Amino acid sequence: MNIVVLVKQVPDTWSERKLSDADHTLDRASADAVLDEINERAVEEALLAKEAQGGEVTVVCMGPERANEAIRKALSMGADSAVHVSDEALHGSDAVQTARTLAAAIGTLESVDLVIAGNESTDGRAGAVPAMVAELLGWPQLTYARKLDTDGQSVSIERESDAGVATVEANLPALVSVTEKINEPRYPSFKGIMAAKKKPVSTLSVADVGLSADEVGLGSAPTQVVSSAPAPPKEAGVKVTDEGEGGVQIVEFLSGQKLV
Amino acid sequence: MVDHRLSEEHEALRQSVEAFARKEVAPVIGEYYERAEFPYPLVRGMANMGLFGLPVAEEQGGMGGDYFALCLALEELARVDSSVAITLEAGVSLGVMPISRFGNEQQKRQWLPRLASGEVLGAFGLTEPGGGSDAGATRTTAVLDGDEWVVNGSKSFITNSGTDITALVTVTAVTGEKPDGGKEISTILVPAGTPGFTVAPKYSKVGWNASDTHELSFDNCRVPAENLLGERGRGYAQFLSILTEGRVAIAALGVGLAQGCVDECLRYAGEREAFGHRIGGYQAIQFKLADMELRTHTARLAYYDAASRMLRGESYRKQAAAAKLASSNAAMDNARDATQIFGGYGFMNETPVGRFYRDAKILEIGEGTSEVQRMLIARELGLPSA
Ligand SMILES: Cc1cc2nc3c(=O)[nH]c(=O)nc-3n(C[C@H](O)[C@H](O)[C@H](O)COP(=O)(O)OP(=O)(O)OC[C@H]3O[C@@H](n4cnc5c(N)ncnc54)[C@H](O)[C@@H]3O)c2cc1C
Numbered sequence: 001m002n003i004v005v006l007v008k009q010v011p012d013t014w015s016e017r018k019l020s021d022a023d024h025t026l027d028r029a030s031a032d033a034v035l036d037e038i039n040e041r042a043v044e045e046a047l048l049a050k051e052a053q054g055g056e057v058t059v060v061c062m063g064p065e066r067a068n069e070a071i072r073k074a075l076s077m078g079a080d081s082a083v084h085v086s087d088e089a090l091h092g093s094d095a096v097q098t099a100r101t102l103a104a105a106i107g108t109l110e111s112v113d114l115v116i117a118g119n120e121s122t123d124g125r126a127g128a129v130p131a132m133v134a135e136l137l138g139w140p141q142l143t144y145a146r147k148l149d150t151d152g153q154s155v156s157i158e159r160e161s162d163a164g165v166a167t168v169e170a171n172l173p174a175l176v177s178v179t180e181k182i183n184e185p186r187y188p189s190f191k192g193i194m195a196a197k198k199k200p201v202s203t204l205s206v207a208d209v210g211l212s213a214d215e216v217g218l219g220s221a222p223t224q225v226v227s228s229a230p231a232p233p234k235e236a237g238v239k240v241t242d243e244g245e246g247g248v249q250i251v252e253f254l255s256g257q258k259l260v
Numbered sequence: 261m262v263d264h265r266l267s268e269e270h271e272a273l274r275q276s277v278e279a280f281a282r283k284e285v286a287p288v289i290g291e292y293y294e295r296a297e298f299p300y301p302l303v304r305g306m307a308n309m310g311l312f313g314l315p316v317a318e319e320q321g322g323m324g325g326d327y328f329a330l331c332l333a334l335e336e337l338a339r340v341d342s343s344v345a346i347t348l349e350a351g352v353s354l355g356v357m358p359i360s361r362f363g364n365e366q367q368k369r370q371w372l373p374r375l376a377s378g379e380v381l382g383a384f385g386l387t388e389p390g391g392g393s394d395a396g397a398t399r400t401t402a403v404l405d406g407d408e409w410v411v412n413g414s415k416s417f418i419t420n421s422g423t424d425i426t427a428l429v430t431v432t433a434v435t436g437e438k439p440d441g442g443k444e445i446s447t448i449l450v451p452a453g454t455p456g457f458t459v460a461p462k463y464s465k466v467g468w469n470a471s472d473t474h475e476l477s478f479d480n481c482r483v484p485a486e487n488l489l490g491e492r493g494r495g496y497a498q499f500l501s502i503l504t505e506g507r508v509a510i511a512a513l514g515v516g517l518a519q520g521c522v523d524e525c526l527r528y529a530g531e532r533e534a535f536g537h538r539i540g541g542y543q544a545i546q547f548k549l550a551d552m553e554l555r556t557h558t559a560r561l562a563y564y565d566a567a568s569r570m571l572r573g574e575s576y577r578k579q580a581a582a583a584k585l586a587s588s589n590a591a592m593d594n595a596r597d598a599t600q601i602f603g604g605y606g607f608m609n610e611t612p613v614g615r616f617y618r619d620a621k622i623l624e625i626g627e628g629t630s631e632v633q634r635m636l637i638a639r640e641l642g643l644p645s646a
Binding site: 072073076186187188189190191192193194196197 | 268269272273276277279280305308309310314318323324325329
């Protein structure tokens with residue numbers, strides 16, 4: 001079974017994250033860059049499926065040259081090879097253009113059975129790319145998976161949303177996006193780290209995946225960021241003083257937030 | 261040229277262990293420490309990352325890394341917690357390495373794959389109730405009776421010797437007299453559960469509370485003759501080389517603790533306010549932090565240097581002793597300053613620095629006291645013996 005995992009390099013959630021003043025794109029110099037945690041889970045899920053079913057795991061990443069560090073991390077966890085779409089022209093691409101590029105990159109690979117992605121990245125958080133990629137590939141999309149099972153012919157997931165949990169199934173090829181609950185990713189071992197150095201990474205340009213430079217990037221993006229501002233500092237929480245009906249107040253607060 | 265930059269793979273390993281310590285160890289270790297409980301799930305996690313086999317060749321079931329890789333892992337773990345770090349340190353430098361260095365093919369095949377994978381732990385019993393620094397004064401004896409060694413005696417403060425996954429203890433014992441009348445010391449593998457081998461209940465310790473330490477006794481404990489590790493009579497030379505290596509590992513661990521103090525204090529001094537200002541703005545605090553950083557930095561350079569000499573196959577006895585001394589000093593001094601910066605919270609077990617304070621002292625004692633390190637340095641300087 002051939003599995004593709006979509007991975008993204010993001011600023012470390014532990015460091016301070018900023019947008020650049022010039023074009024409201026991510027200021028990549030200001031923060032440590034890491035493999036997105038949700039992608040570590042996606043890689044883990046692919047490795048589990050591979051360990052059960054056999055096959056190969058290929059990571060596909062769109063990002064600047066520096067993103068090869070995130071790719072190495074995925075390879076050191078145990079993925080077999082990588083495709084890195086890296087091109088100046090991609091700077092500032094929005095979710096639609098990203099999905100097009102990723103779908104095109106997947107198209108360069110032979111016989112892909114399953115694509116696994118994180119449900120949303122910790123930086124952009126549009127949460128739309130996996131569904132768009134599936135749409136562009138013309139494959140079924142099974143999003144927000146907290147559990148994934150596959151026998152190599154079909155895939156079934158537990159899909160968790162605000163409305164509840166549903167079991168969703170599709171024949172392969174298909175795309176699955178996973179949530180934080182899917183698994184606990186492994187940490188790369190030293191052996192994995194050493195092996196990763198020898199694994200093949202093919203670097204492709206926009207032209208290599210069959211797109212033209214004017215289809216991608218900030219200039220031709222269908223959506224545009226007009227302005228941006230830092231998130232307001234956290235406000236003090238609501239304090240409930242219990243004068244006999246504290247419990248009621250708490251339940252009212254929670255139901256107001258749609259938490260119960 | 262002098263160059264202390266980490267290679268790509270050492271840096272990747274460092275990051276991997278840093279993430280493990282931050283995400284897996286930090287949230288739970290306080291509870292284990294409070295209950296003085298051995299953190300089996302964390303040991304399993306370290307085993308899954310291959311940390312117990314870092315300096316062991318792949319053919320022997322290891323990761324094919326080197327001793328410096330182990331040091332980096334220890335530093336990152338000790339930045340967060342020393343009990344976990346010493347469990348790895350003793351597991352590898354005292355559990356795995358004697359067999360990896362001195363074992364015959366059969367012993368390596370029998371023990372290394374499980375030890376290096378971290379499935380089981382090995383311990384090393386050198387110190388005795390009668391003395392640790394003068395390890396040549398060993399009183400434990402082993403007498404060959406037919407095709408068995410009969411071991412009698414006791415060992416104190418033995419790390420990793422009584423966990424549910426402890427598989428063996430490597431002990432030093434007197435096996436006869438040398439031609440010059442001195443003690444003939446040999447090293448013998450005693451599997452856990454061998455009749456006559458008793459593990460006392462764990463000690464109540466000042467620090468390293470989530471690590472496993474016991475007194476061991478051997479009462480006509482019989483093991484097969486082939487459990488002799490390496491050559492008969494080479495025990496003294498063997499443990500000297502194991503301890504020299506181990507010193508570099510302990511130095512890395514101390515640097516981790518010292519760095520952990522800096523990490524915690526940088527954050528706290530930037531948040532805590534007193535007299536209307538953040539305390540990090542006061543020069544008294546700034547100078548403390550500058551000194552803490554300096555000690556950490558110099559101790560780190562000292563262990564990097566000792567490790568690089570070790571890996572190049574050069575003599576590194578003096579550098580190893582110096583690194584261990586510098587690092588345990590840095591750890592003690594930083595732990596004292598860190599608790600001071602934290603004020604009352606620094607005296608609470610719930611803060612990491614409270615733990616660092618309790619864990620620092622042992623670094624001046626274990627694997628050679630600070631006096632012993634000075635004796636070693638003096639000897640390397642060629643001073644006459646008393
Ligand atoms: C938590 C913990 C874990 C340990 N784990 C292990 C383990 O896994 N395996 C193991 O074998 N041991 C272990 N040890 C033992 C440790 O290595 C010894 O405690 C240490 O080597 C010191 O020996 P000692 O306690 O007998 O002190 P002693 O040797 O009795 O020393 C007492 C004091 O005298 C000083 N001194 C001794 N000789 C001289 C001299 N010639 N000149 C000047 N000063 C001198 C010492 O520096 C020290 O200050 C552990 C100890 C602890 C506390």
